[in-house]
Amino acid sequence: MKIILKGRKVIGGKAEGEAVVTRQPVSFLGGVNPDKGIVVEKGHELEGQSLTGKVFIFPHGKGSTAGPYIIYAMAKRKTAPAAMINVEAEPIIAVGAAMGNIPLVDRLDPNPLEAIATGDYVKIDGDQGIAEVIKKGGAEG
Amino acid sequence: MNLSDKEKKMLDGVWGMGPQSAMRLLVTLGEIYGAQKMIPVASCHVGGRSYLISGEENIEWMNDLLNGGARFQVFTSTNPCSVDFQQWQKMGLPEKLVLNQRRADEPYLKMGAIPLGSCLPYQLGNLPLPGTHFAWGGSAGATFVNSAFGARGNREGSPSVIAAAITGVTPEYGLHLKENRYGQVLVDLSGLDHSSMTLSQYSAIGSYMGRTLVDKTPVVVGLPPTFSQDQIRFLISPMPTAGAISLCHLAGITPEAPTAEVALGGKKPEFSIAVGLKEMQTSFEKLTTTRKEEVDLVCFGCPHCSLPQVREIASLLEGKKIHGNTRLWVATSGHLKDIAQRLGLVEIIEKAGGLVTTDLCVAPGAPFHLVEGVKTVATNSARGAYFIPGACNVDVIFGETGDCVQAALKGQWRRSK
Numbered sequence: 001m002k003i004i005l006k007g008r009k010v011i012g013g014k015a016e017g018e019a020v021v022t023r024q025p026v027s028f029l030g031g032v033n034p035d036k037g038i039v040v041e042k043g044h045e046l047e048g049q050s051l052t053g054k055v056f057i058f059p060h061g062k063g064s065t066a067g068p069y070i071i072y073a074m075a076k077r078k079t080a081p082a083a084m085i086n087v088e089a090e091p092i093i094a095v096g097a098a099m100g101n102i103p104l105v106d107r108l109d110p111n112p113l114e115a116i117a118t119g120d121y122v123k124i125d126g127d128q129g130i131a132e133v134i135k136k137g138g139a140e141g
Numbered sequence: 142m143n144l145s146d147k148e149k150k151m152l153d154g155v156w157g158m159g160p161q162s163a164m165r166l167l168v169t170l171g172e173i174y175g176a177q178k179m180i181p182v183a184s185c186h187v188g189g190r191s192y193l194i195s196g197e198e199n200i201e202w203m204n205d206l207l208n209g210g211a212r213f214q215v216f217t218s219t220n221p222c223s224v225d226f227q228q229w230q231k232m233g234l235p236e237k238l239v240l241n242q243r244r245a246d247e248p249y250l251k252m253g254a255i256p257l258g259s260c261l262p263y264q265l266g267n268l269p270l271p272g273t274h275f276a277w278g279g280s281a282g283a284t285f286v287n288s289a290f291g292a293r294g295n296r297e298g299s300p301s302v303i304a305a306a307i308t309g310v311t312p313e314y315g316l317h318l319k320e321n322r323y324g325q326v327l328v329d330l331s332g333l334d335h336s337s338m339t340l341s342q343y344s345a346i347g348s349y350m351g352r353t354l355v356d357k358t359p360v361v362v363g364l365p366p367t368f369s370q371d372q373i374r375f376l377i378s379p380m381p382t383a384g385a386i387s388l389c390h391l392a393g394i395t396p397e398a399p400t401a402e403v404a405l406g407g408k409k410p411e412f413s414i415a416v417g418l419k420e421m422q423t424s425f426e427k428l429t430t431t432r433k434e435e436v437d438l439v440c441f442g443c444p445h446c447s448l449p450q451v452r453e454i455a456s457l458l459e460g461k462k463i464h465g466n467t468r469l470w471v472a473t474s475g476h477l478k479d480i481a482q483r484l485g486l487v488e489i490i491e492k493a494g495g496l497v498t499t500d501l502c503v504a505p506g507a508p509f510h511l512v513e514g515v516k517t518v519a520t521n522s523a524r525g526a527y528f529i530p531g532a533c534n535v536d537v538i539f540g541e542t543g544d545c546v547q548a549a550l551k552g553q554w555r556r557s558k
Contacts, residue, residue, distance in 0.1 A: 011169060034198070066189070068300050069198035076201060089173055095300050098169040099162065099202060 001135045003115055007108035009129040011097040015083035016123040019116050019133075020054045022046050025062040028070035028096060037079030055122040055131075056081035057112050061093035071096025083124040085112045085131060105129045142171045142312070143178045151308060159211025163304035170301055171312025179310035180317060184269040184292070185217040186262050187306065188278025189299025190249060191506025192241045193223040193532070199299070203248035206307065213253040214309040218262040220279045221445065221472070221502035222246070228496055232470070233512045252307070258500035259474030260444045263290070271396045274317055276305035280381035281374070281444045281524060287388040289373050291396030293317050296387040316388055322397060323406030324360030324390050327413040331363025340450070341521045341541045344375040345424035346416055348523035351383025352427075353414065360390045360404040368394050371447050378444050379424075379523040424539070428526035431536035435466070437515045439549040441542070442472025443504035443525030448480060450542075451497065455486040457546040463494035464552030468512070475499040495549070504528035509535050519545045519554060 022045055026032070031041035037052035051074075061067060071093070074080035080100055086093060089106040097104040103126030108115075116122060116133050123132040150156065151164040167179065189195045224234055224242045250256065257265045260279050269275040269292030277283040278299045286292050295315040305311040316322055328350060350359060361376075368391065380386035390398035398404035441454060454471055463469050471490060473481070478499050481487050487497045501507075504525040509515045510533040518529055519538040526539035538554055548554045 010173065066195055066298070068298065069195055069202065072202055073198040091170055091173060091298070091301070094169050094173050095166055095298065098166040099300060 003133040003135070005108040005110060005112055005115060005131040005133065007105050007129045007131070009126055010086075010089045010094050010106055011102060011104040012127040013101065013103035014123075014125050014127075015055070015103045016121070017053050017055045017082040019057055019118055019120045019122045020046065020049060020051060021057040021113065021116055021118045023059060023113055025060055026058045027062045028067040032070060032074070034070050034073040034077060034079060037074055051081045052079045054081050055083045055085065055124060057085040057116055059087040059113065060090050067092040068096035068099055071102065072099040075100030075102060083122075083126065085116075085122075085124070087111065087113060105131060142168060142176060144168070145179070148179055148308070148310065157210030159206040159209030160307055162206065162209065163211060163307040166300060166304045167308060167310065167312055171314065174312060174314035176312035176314040178313055180274050180313045181309055182215055182276045182305050182311050183273040184267055184275040184277070185213070185215045185302055185306040186220065186267060186275070186277040186279065186282055187217060187249065187254060187299060187302050188220040190219050190245060191221070191223045191502055192238065192245045193508060194506045195245075195299065200245050200248070202300070203303070206303070207248045207251055211252060211307045213306040215306050216255065216267060217253065217306040218255045218257040218265070218267040219249060220260055220282075221258055221500055221506065223502065223506050223508050225498040225501045228498060231496060232498070234508055235511055238508060238511060257474060257476075260502070261447065261474060264447065265474055265476050269294075274311065276302045276311045278302040280387070281378040284377055284381050284387050284389070285374060287316060288377055288390065288395055289370070293322070296381055322388060323358070323408070324398070324401075324404040325357040325411050326354055326359050327401065327405070327410040328354075328359045328361045329363050329413065329415040330361055332415055332417045333363070335365045339541055340371060340375040341539075342421055343372055344379050344523040345421045347376045348379035348383040348424040348428065348527070349416060349420045351380040351386055354384055354386060356385040357411065358386065358388050358390070360392055360398060360401050360410070362392045362401050364391055364394060366393055371449055374444055375522065379527065382524055382527040424523050428523055428539040429537065430530050431517055431538065433517055433536065434553045436517055436519045436538065436548040436552060436554050437467060438509060438512070438518045439467065439469045439545045440472065440503040440518060440520050440525070441545070442470070442498070443502075443520065443522050443528065446471055446473045446477070448477055451477070451481045451486050452484070453542060454546065455489040457543060458493040458495060459489050461493050461550055463549045467549050467552045468515070469493075469495035469549040470501070470503065471495060471497045472501050472503040473497060473499065505532050507533055509533040519548050521545050
């Protein structure tokens with residue numbers, strides 16, 4: 001099964017990968033280890049989960065304005081997500097994605113937190129603001 | 142966003158990869174905030190320079206920009222950092238930190254930054270004029286310049302300030318637009334006896350306002366017309382830490398507030414509050430994290446001390462000796478220290494056993510935890526007291542300037558009232 005979600009371009013570019021979805025906001029500074037690409041925030045539902053090469057879907061950022069540096073460092077160290085989807089992008093995540101050149105889209109319809117599950121395969125077209133979702137286990141084409 | 146030909150060329154990489162990534166970052170911000178266009182900035186001030194705040198990631202990013210051909214197009218000064226390059230040994234700071242801070246500073250200087258090394262750049266030649274646009278990091282400075290000078294800018298993180306310094310422009314949103322600068326709530330301070338109010342007390346009130354108003358732009362009434370720059374600084378600088386206030390009008394004092402009615406844009410305030418001594422006292426209690434009495438370090442200078450402040454501290458220390466287990470640091474800029482030296486104030490403070498530091502941040506970028514034996518820090522500003530525990534993992538006592546000096550002399554905290 002294939003679903004198309006349409007929304008807004010924040011950072012352009014094309015990327016694809018396996019989805020990692022959380023309903024909890026994410027702080028990259030202190031919440032993600034940039035050397036390993038792993039979520040380390042205590043008690044976060046993704047604690048221990050790798051983000052490297054994934055399409056990372058979360059509502060929005062939180063925490064320190066130094067967060068962009070961590071996203072940038074992940075891109076430099078090749079531990080970053082392949083692309084990101086936010087429900088509503090805010091400057092911390094968006095500036096980090098711009099610094100690290102990571103495609104980012106937001107305001108997708110339908111709501112990506114409902115339509116996409118961890119393990120689905122997602123193709124992002126950042127320039128068009130489009131996400132194409134191939135559901136896990138669904139027969140393709 | 143509608144970009145000019147020059148801006149489009151930057152975005153397309155015609156000027157090199159450095160300006161291209163800077164412009165891409167600003168376009169991203171502009172699109173998120175719905176900005177229609179870019180506007181030129183007349184003044185930049187970069188925060189995020191402290192090695193202890195932004196570390197290796199910032200060095201990597203800055204060097205990539207530099208090597209990609211980025212240079213500052215605008216007068217760009219620097220905020221304080223994690224060390225005093227002259228006195229780090231006396232202060233007990235590790236040499237490794239000094240070397241790292243030098244490495245962190247290099248790309249800023251190569252891009253053309255003016256190393257004022259202070260959060261009072263407006264006392265040192267970086268003074269945005271009313272109605273002009275600025276991009277400043279460091280929330281104390283940005284909030285002060287918005288409020289006291291009527292220049293226009295948002296409180297923002299370091300990357301977008303660097304990007305504005307490189308491209309010469311910033312997206313037109315938020316406080317750059319006059320319609321977003323009107324006051325929303327009225328704060329009455331007429332119940333206070335302003336003839337006896339101290340700077341610490343004004344900062345306690347500013348902190349209370351930040352906690353209570355969150356992100357509403359206040360219009361303050363009831364201040365005397367003689368309200369000084371230091372008093373404005375202490376009242377306003379805690380607002381963006383306790384809350385998210387980036388602009389505060391003082392009726393009859395600041396440029397956009399000849400009267401409260403003008404500052405409110407002719408509208409009724411959403412609500413009004415009166416703040417008195419009781420509300421003020423809650424800030425001293427909330428921001429003090431310990432009941433211990435031993436004080437290991439007393440610091441003044443968040444924001445950096447002005448000359449009147451250095452003079453006050455020197456007069457309280459004259460002819461006295463600081464306790465053997467306690468340190469006392471007075472943080473200011475190199476320029477102001479030069480003048481304090483000519484006035485004999487530095488000698489008085491040093492004779493008592495204290496230090497006047499330059500280039501050093503004593504709050505968000507402070508290195509207190511790296512100085513042996515420092516577990517409890519006393520300070521006289523609500524802004525400093527907010528940052529110190531989180532930044533340095535030490536306890537903090539927030540009190541009056543005089544009480545802080547007494548704590549340094551006795552090695553113990555005793556509150557005077």
